[in-house]
Amino acid sequence: xxxxxxxxxxxxxxxxxxxxxxxxxxxxxxxxxxxxxxxxxxxxxxxxxxxxxxxxx
Numbered sequence: 001x002x003x004x005x006x007x008x009x010x011x012x013x014x015x016x017x018x019x020x021x022x023x024x025x026x027x028x029x030x031x032x033x034x035x036x037x038x039x040x041x042x043x044x045x046x047x048x049x050x051x052x053x054x055x056x057x
Contacts, residue, residue: 004028017053025049 009025011018018027031048034041 006030011047013047013050015052015056016047017051017056018049019056 005026005028009027009030010023011025012023013019014022016025018025020026027049029049032045033048035044035046
C-alpha cells in the first residue's frame, strides 16, 4: 500500500482507516466535495474517501 499513497496529503481525522500516525493520508486517491448544494456556498468540504475504523490510534 505504501507505493500507492499520494504524498503530501495531511489529514487530522484520526478515526479514518487511511490516516497514518495522526496526520498523513495513505489513500491511493481522494475525493473532496462541497457539503452544500448552493454554488455560492464553498466554505465547507468533506472528504468522501473517509472510511471509519474501529480502534484506530
